[in-house]
Amino acid sequence: MTKILVLYYSMYGHIERMADAIAEGVRMEESTEVLVKRVPEIIPEDRARIMGVKLDQKAGIATTEELANYDAIIFGTPTRFGNMAAQMRNFLDQTGKLWMDGSLIGKVGSVFTSSATQHGGQETTVTSFHSTLLHHGMVIVGVPYSCTGLTVMTEITGGSPYGSSTLSGADGKRMPSENELEIARFQGRHVAQIAKRLKAK
Template identity: 40%
Template sequence: MAKIFVITYSTYGHINTLAESIVKGLEKGGVDVSRYQIAETLSEDVLEKMHAPPKTDIPIITTDDLLKADGFLFGFPTRFGSLPAQVKAFFDSTGGVWKDKALVGKPAGFFYSTGSQHGGQEATVFSTMPFLAHHGIVYVPLGYTSPHLLDNSELVGGSAWGAGTMANGDGSRQPTEKELAIAETQGEGFAKIAKKLAA
């Protein structure tokens, strides 16, 4: 059975909420799923000033852990239209597995959260493409596989690049049912492709 890691960095919990639906979709797609989180680099003092809740007890991912998976779905919030420094620091630590070409051909996808509708959801994913290209990782986008992505009757996060949500600047908006459904669709679709690549 293909083994997929869902790897998140979540400051206020929105990404972890989306991840639950991603996992549900992956399991429907018939793959083995493990959850990891990216290590925090901010001090407790800074996190307290940000009113960030305590981190979950999800295991911290290491570069060696990446070798055990057949594919990855990464979830994280945007920071000024790009990936957070914590995620960049993790990607920057993968030089050893890059040297060994250990991730070539493995699939990866992304899901994300922004503070506002125009906070850079697609740009955030776009900023990760060099990491995938240098490792030879196969990018698997969501595409327009969910009808909710074409729904203009209300605010709906996500795009062809991956599932997403808007948190508001103060974190008060939570993922909606439609956004969670999009995340589940992404997980299920990713599982099908990952199984083919792992076969």
Template identity: 40%
Template sequence: MTKILVLYYSLHGNTRQLARHISRGIEQVDGCEAVLRTVAEIATITTTTQTVTALNTTDPIVSHHDLKQCAAIAMGSPVRFGNMAAPLKHFLDTTSGEWLSGTLIGKPACVFTSSSSLHGGQETTLQSMMLPLLHHGMLIVGIPYSEPLLHTTSYGGTPYGASHINHGISKQLHPDEIALAQAIGRRLATIASKLNG
């Protein structure tokens, strides 16, 4: 079984929804299994009980062992001023051991994000997540323009990765966002299977 790590941080649940749909896309590829993981919250002076409660999820906290076991990674974060959220960056900052040993070299990876506005920094956030993956020697997988929805959607979805725009009306993903999230999951799984086979 080709195990693909779907690693995310989500405060309000939007990025978590994308992670779930990417996982569904992964599991549409024979022999592939999505392994959902999140990262631990960072306690700060601004953390409140309400914030910590919002983080409750049934997905386990990622471990360094998960990085060794996976054949690929899908990594997601909400937009934080055009960058990935601090808890995800904090976890990545602890992966020097994997960098030194080359654990992730040659494995494919994709990225995903969500924001509350159309021009909220989605593409820079996706690119910010790519940088540590490139330093680890991973192979970045995007969404090609052979996906017809990429040409027509006015919701989330970029060639850099899957995305969601919460227009403040509903936290539900638009059908275009769901389809593009599943498409990148399938693409990541297909490539991982070929490289793993």
């Protein structure tokens, strides 16, 4: 059984929705097991309530130690000024022991994201995230152009060869479109297929 973790942070629910679609894609692949978990919130609860943070998310909280148990990890983060969110950075900055032990070497790593605006830094968020995964020795997987949703030009859509993505709109009201969810499913399945092949060796 190939074990895959979808590990995300979501402040307002867009990445949470995408994480579920990624997991749906993984489940399409036989002999895989997928878990969806979150990194801990680091905004104090009273402040988070004032900010309207979505506190009712069903995914459990991951520990850094458990990352070593998976064959692939698919990371989801909203963009923050073209980078990953501090909540995800804070979690990754606690993985020093995993790095020392080489626990993630050879595992598949993949990233998806969300931004408010079309050109608000999705690609920089994903590609700068990749640096951390490479330091851990992970094998980076994106979304190949065999995913037809990447070339859709008839609507505004997220999704790139770097990873699936969505756009929340400046007011946060836009939720992932069907095309974006389809690219997310593709990414989940694609990662699962590659992780299976790597594990078989």
